[in-house]
């Protein structure tokens with residue numbers, strides 16, 4: 001098809017496009033900004049070339065830089081992915097002018113659908129209705145105000161050139177209209193360089209439904225069924241599925257027919273998506289807009305149809321006729337996609353930054369992960385927050401949900417906050433099986449969402465992880481006797497350094513003190529003398545900077561936990577298995593033995609001094625009594641948790 005493809009994008013979609021191009025034997029050319037020198041798409045491509053600084057406006061959003069790179073490296077085609085330049089006529093036209101194939105619709109189609117106002121007029125002229133409102137050329141405040149009053153409130157002001165959920169303002173009462181309009185226009189001009197707006201009645205229980213279209217350059221347009229993308233936050237999709245659940249056949253028919261009619265009317269000649277909004281319970285879907293590009297949520301369509309949409313897109317761009325007839329497109333089973341974003345669902349979905357310290361993608365039948373990150377990836381403020389997508393496919397929706405849940409339990413993304421725990425609660429919510437509307441999040445979590453508080457068992461696991469980490473740090477230090485501790489393994493019973501007291505502070509709340517002890521039956525966490533039961537389904541643990549990061553049952557946690565230290569900076573000894581035993585608090589060398597068998601001791605008397613990392617660690621008797629036994633002598637290396645001194649307690 002093509003010798004080579006330049007991918008003018010980044011993140012998960014660049015990686016996903018590279019995979020298909022590679023399978024088809026094409027040379028893959030990545031471009032990257034200064035913030036992406038170590039990005040996954042750069043590593044995956046056959047070759048990669050810098051195009052500018054971190055700010056997208058000066059790199060990924062500059063058509064002339066993309067074209068220059070394509071010419072310099074002899075790219076046969078350019079795939080724009082989604083976002084960035086994917087719907088920019090200018091880049092498509094530049095490709096044409098420079099003899100490079102544009103993997104997308106012809107500039108004519110992009111232009112026809114680029115403005116929501118014109119797209120809606122076009123739709124209307126082909127019998128496809130839009131949400132009642134005003135889509136006119138007269139943009140004077142007086143006219144818009146009069147139209148708004150006629151439509152009625154609440155009303156939505158939308159930037160005609162808007163996208164990605166941006167450029168929309170809701171107005172609830174006529175008194176607010178003029179002010180909101182002025183702000184909307186100013187924002188639209190700043191964000192999109194076009195201040196035209198349209199007005200739409202606010203649909204109260206909206207379902208977002210969309211149709212995947214595929215047209216070729218020979219005049220044929222087919223649909224690849226619909227998707228339901230109603231679970232959204234800030235007008236942006238979070239969960240998408242195919243086929244749309246609870247959709248009456250006659251409404252589905254109307255939806256698919258409208259989309260194909262519209263696509264055919266403009267001679268649509270690539271992959272594209274016609275978006276609709278449907279008032280839950282109604283039977284009249286309203287056309288919203290057409291996205292003339294590959295969509296974020298295309299994998300759910302791939303799952304149910306068995307097609308590779310990027311391959312299809314490449315073939316169409318190469319001039320091939322659609323390889324399938326409409327009646328050969330069959331939908332099998334149900335597929336659901338979750339967008340795993342670097343965002344805090346407990347704080348208005350605020351973007352999170354950081355570096356991915358641990359990463360593991362779930363695997364299993366019917367599970368797919370499209371990721372743009374790996375261990376070590378940096379999440380920077382320059383681009384959108386999508387890290388990866390988790391997609392499940394199964395014969396039934398119920399089974400797909402179960403697979404998603406299993407995938408979420410296995411997924412590990414530590415080091416940067418994500419919405420993983422929130423999505424777990426979304427897919428487990430009883431309302432997830434009902435008709436989904438864009439009000440889902442507001443209704444399912446009326447008081448906002450926050451993670452269920454960590455269980456005691458989880459805090460125990462955190463304490464154990466912190467203790468083991470302290471042990472490993474001691475082991476790793478290239479000091480004196482510690483070189484002898486080869487074979488010491490974090491996590492083995494003998495190797496646990498830390499008969500250790502750990503202060504755990506969940507979610508900035510009250511600190512909790514937990515003792516970690518190595519007993520005959522393994523490592524245990526105890527709080528106030530009581531064993532804590534192990535938590536369920538721990539996916540991974542990572543300790544850094546006094547914080548334990550782990551995933552339990554699909555919820556990622558970052559919990560502060562530090563082994564307590566005394567005034568000398570030495571780890572405090574933990575509660576021993578029994579109050580009468582003195583254990584080695586860390587692996588170390590016995591520096592002093594201060595007692596002998598038969599000697600009387602008081603609680604708090606130091607009985608042994610351990611040397612660990614050149615620190616002297618005093619181990620006191622916890623109980624008063626007589627020394628029954630001393631295990632070990634000066635100079636001996638002991639493992640953490642080793643029994644050093646036994647005390648015969650005072651009678652009574």
Ligand code: ADP
Nearest residue numbers: 082083084162163164165237294295296297384
């Ligand atoms: P999809 O409909 O494919 O799910 P979204 O609306 O979520 O697409 O947007 C996909 C990506 O494209 C996001 O990264 C979004 O920020 C970006 N995007 C879409 N339209 C625009 C636009 N007009 N300007 C800037 N970014 C956009």
Ligand code: ADP
Nearest residue numbers: 162163164165166200201202203208235288438
């Ligand atoms: P964008 O170009 O940003 O994707 P859309 O017109 O596709 O803009 O709308 C994005 C989302 O905003 C929709 O999926 C829907 O959730 C919400 N929305 C759009 N129009 C309406 C409306 N008239 N009433 C209620 N919600 C709407």
Ligand code: MG
Nearest residue numbers: 164275288289
């Ligand atoms: Mg949209």
